[in-house]
Amino acid sequence: MNIFARSLTAGLLTATALSGTAMAQDFEVAYLSASSANTWLATSLTEMRKVAEANGIAITEFDGQFDPARQTAQTQDVIASGRYDGMIIASINGPGAVPDIENALAQGMKVVILNQVVGTDLTTSEPQVEGISASVLVAPYRSGTRLGDMTVMACEGIDPCEVAYIYGIKGTPLDTAVRQGFDDVTGTHANITVIAEGEGKYLGPDGGIVATQDILQVNDGFDVMVGPDQAIQGSEIVLDEEGMLDRVKLIGFGGSAPAFAGIASGAWFGTVMGAPADEGRLAMEAMVDALTTGNAQGGIDALSAMPDDGKVTAGNVDQFTAQWDG
Structure with a gap:
């Protein structure tokens, strides 16, 4: 080696x-x-x-x-x-x-x-x-298992823990593999249930805004929202406007500068490092x-050589540096 x-x-x-x-x-x-x-x-x-x-x-x-x-x-x-x-x-x-x-x-x-x-x-x-x-590269399935691990952490002590899941582009091989990894981890925890889904794309917060608004029309009782960093940026905006930001834990994947800012401010629970x-x-x-x-x-x-396998939260964010703007 x-x-x-x-x-x-x-x-x-x-x-x-x-x-x-x-x-x-x-x-x-x-x-x-x-x-x-x-x-x-x-x-x-x-x-x-x-x-x-x-x-x-x-x-x-x-x-x-x-x-x-x-x-x-x-x-x-x-x-x-x-x-x-x-x-x-x-x-x-x-x-x-x-x-x-x-x-x-x-x-x-x-x-x-x-x-x-x-x-x-x-x-x-x-x-x-x-x-x-x-x-x-980071295999998409591994991104999903890391995302699942973070969701398990966010749901600790919450039973039931209801999750809203936002895809990047639903149906693509990449997003399907990410979701499979996520499900394989969270599926072993009886307290965790995905109760709503959306699609935010990978093009910035606008897709996340629309996806979150659509989810809220169907169900506004979820505890955790998961998705690509770009979509979660939009989710943060909507949940803040609805007065829900303090009770919903946001988890992204991408490790962007906005994600790090969200973790530092307390608005986000964490992100999977990119x-x-x-x-x-x-x-x-x-x-x-x-x-x-x-x-x-x-x-x-x-990510395998990074602290905590590249899973960033408020407890370890000072050990990471964002590598892109998202």
């Missing part, structure tokens, strides 16, 4: 710190981004550039604009060009990306997966294509190592 890729406290790699016949500055890497406009991935790219610059690596970004066909064409062009030694991909279509990644590996390129699962198993961070150097900066740094460190030594890191969950 390579300490550079596994440690969240390690400094930037230098070319002389790595063994092997090739030096990092001999290489060029393509970064296939799901979206250059996405603030999460922009944070990851900032850290990737730092590591690349420290090692003299040239990195070129390709903007997929959340269009699977566009990203597929970009990936195929990168491979066909013969210009790049490595490829880091934040996939838009995980299962659909597998053939092109297999082709890249067959051409001798090093491949690192960032943020999104490439494959069909959403329960693991481990690579699902043989030959991948590293897969740096680590786009760490993921970007770890991905490029793994790429440098793969290119210069041939090492493969396997699956890397950036």
Whole structure:
């Protein structure tokens, strides 16, 4: 196990710190981004550039604009060009990306997966294509189990504990896996029941405002509200206006700056940490190592090395720093 890729406290790699016949500055890497406009991935790219610059690596970004066909064409062009030694991909279509990644590996390129699962198993961070150097992401199912753990904490001493659950985008493989992890944890606690659902999207508080208003029309007696940070920002606004903020515990997932502000003010119970900066740094460190030594890191969950497995509450918030604005 390579300490550079596994440690969240390690400094930037230098070319002389790595063994092997090739030096990092001999290489060029393509970064296939799901979206250059996405603030999460922009944070990851900032850290990737730092590591690349420290090692003299040239990195070129390709903007997929959340269009699977566009990203597929970009990936195929990168491979066909013969210009790049490595490829880091934040996939838009995980299962659909597998053939092109297999082709890249067959051409001798090093491949690192960032943020999104490439494959069909959403329960693991481990690579699902043989030959991948590293897969740096939090498996959606693990996000769900962490969310479930936090809900169990919030419901301690409350019986029954009624929960309103807000999806990001209901029905997508990612959100289905998150919910499955959540249910597998909370389902073992007889006091916890999900009594209402909504859909907030991942685009800011507006979706959470609408989802929360809709839920309140059906049931306003819940004790806990759970959802993506962006949606919970909207929930906070609505519940505050309704005078309910002091009796409903808000739990987000994403670990954004607004979530940290909510925890600090007492408006939120907690959030599941998000680590786009760490993921970007770890991905490029793994790429440098793969290119210069041939090492493969396997699956890397950036939250596993954090305090309390990345579950942030008022009791430990001072041990974390938000890595994105949400």
